[in-house]
Amino acid sequence: MIKALELFSGIGAFAEAARKRNINVVAAFDQDSRANLTYAHNHGLQATARNLDTITASELPPADLWWMSPPCQPYSVRGHQKGLNDPRSRSFVNLMGHLKEHKPRVFMLENVCGFMGSDAHALAMKTLRELGYENHIIERSPADFGVPMRRPRLYLVATADGVTYTNSKTAATPSIVLKDFVDESYPDELIVAQRDFEKYAPSLHIVRPGDVDAYATCFTSGYWKSYRASGTFIEVDNGKIRRFSPDEIVALMGFSATFAFPEQLTLQAKLQLAGNTVDVRSIEYILDGLSNLN
Numbered sequence: 001m002i003k004a005l006e007l008f009s010g011i012g013a014f015a016e017a018a019r020k021r022n023i024n025v026v027a028a029f030d031q032d033s034r035a036n037l038t039y040a041h042n043h044g045l046q047a048t049a050r051n052l053d054t055i056t057a058s059e060l061p062p063a064d065l066w067w068m069s070p071p072c073q074p075y076s077v078r079g080h081q082k083g084l085n086d087p088r089s090r091s092f093v094n095l096m097g098h099l100k101e102h103k104p105r106v107f108m109l110e111n112v113c114g115f116m117g118s119d120a121h122a123l124a125m126k127t128l129r130e131l132g133y134e135n136h137i138i139e140r141s142p143a144d145f146g147v148p149m150r151r152p153r154l155y156l157v158a159t160a161d162g163v164t165y166t167n168s169k170t171a172a173t174p175s176i177v178l179k180d181f182v183d184e185s186y187p188d189e190l191i192v193a194q195r196d197f198e199k200y201a202p203s204l205h206i207v208r209p210g211d212v213d214a215y216a217t218c219f220t221s222g223y224w225k226s227y228r229a230s231g232t233f234i235e236v237d238n239g240k241i242r243r244f245s246p247d248e249i250v251a252l253m254g255f256s257a258t259f260a261f262p263e264q265l266t267l268q269a270k271l272q273l274a275g276n277t278v279d280v281r282s283i284e285y286i287l288d289g290l291s292n293l294n
C-alpha cells in the first residue's frame with residue numbers, strides 16, 4: 001500500500017481520489033476545524049489541526065507521496081499576486097524546506113494557473129531539481145472530463161527513485177449536462193435577495209440548467225457572500241436566482257455520491273469549504289499517470 005500525506009487537506013479531495021486506488025492517506029493536516037470535521041466524517045481519518053507555517057520535519061510521518069494544495073491567493077488574479085511576499089506563502093516555503101529530509105518518491109502540488117512563473121513556482125522547481133526530481137506541469141479542468149464546469153488548475157508532479165509520470169489519454173466521457181447536477185429542492189437561504197439581484201445581476205454569470213451548453217464557472221470560498229467573480233448562479237422560477245448548494249458544487253468537483261457535510265456545519269461554512277476544494281477527477285487523472293510506484 002502506498003503511503004500518502006495530504007497537506008492543506010480541506011475536505012479531502014485527495015482522499016476521495018486515493019480511495020479507489022492503492023493509496024493510503026496516513027496523515028492529513030489543515031488548520032480549519034470545520035474542514036477537519038468534514039474530513040473525519042467522510043474519510044475515517046482525523047486530520048491534524050496544525051498551522052503548517054511552523055510545522056517541523058519530525059512532525060510529518062514518512063510517506064511515499066506528498067500531496068499539497070496550498071492557499072492560492074498569493075498567485076491568484078483576484079489577489080494582489082504578492083507571491084512569496086504574501087504571509088499565506090509561509091506554509092508552502094516551510095514545507096518545501098522539509099522535502100530534503102523526507103524525500104517522498106512523488107510530490108504533487110495543485111494551485112491556480114497564476115502559480116506558473118511565480119517566485120513560488122521558481123522555488124519549487126529549484127528545490128525539486130536539486131533533490132533529483134523529474135518535474136511535470138499539467139493543466140486540467142473538470143471540463144476536460146466532459147463535466148459542465150470550467151475551473152482550470154495547475155498541477156506540479158515531481159517523481160524520483162524510479163517512479164515516472166506520463167500524461168494518460170483522457171477517456172472520452174458521455175456529455176453530462178448541468179441539469180444532471182442541479183437539485184429540484186434546495187434551502188431558501190440559497191435564493192438571492194431581490195435588492196442584491198437588482199444591484200448585481202448584470203455582472204453575474206447566471207445559467208438556466210435546462211440549456212444544453214450551460215456550464216458553471218470556478219466557485220471560490222467567497223461564493224456564499226460575494227457577487228464578484230465568485231461563481232455561477234442558477235435561474236429559478238419567478239425570475240429569481242439562487243446559489244448552487246454545497247452538495248451540487250462537490251458533485252461537480254467529482255466527489256462521490258456518499259460524500260456528505262456534517263449536519264452541524266452552517267450553510268456558509270459548507271459553501272466556503274466546497275469553494276476551496278479541488279477537482280477529484282483531475283487528481284485521479286494524475287495518479288493514473290504514475291508508474292512504478294508500487
Ligand SMILES: C[S@@+](CC[C@H](N)C(=O)[O-])C[C@H]1O[C@@H](n2cnc3c(N)ncnc32)[C@H](O)[C@@H]1O
Pocket residue numbers: 008009010011012013014029030031032035050051052053069070071072091273276277278
Ligand atoms: C485551497 S484549500 C485546499 C482544499 C483541499 N485540498 C480540499 O481538498 O478541500 C487550502 C486549505 O489550506 C488550509 N490552510 C491555509 N493555510 C494554512 C496553514 N498555514 N496551515 C494549515 N492549513 C492551512 C485552509 O484551511 C484550506 O483548507
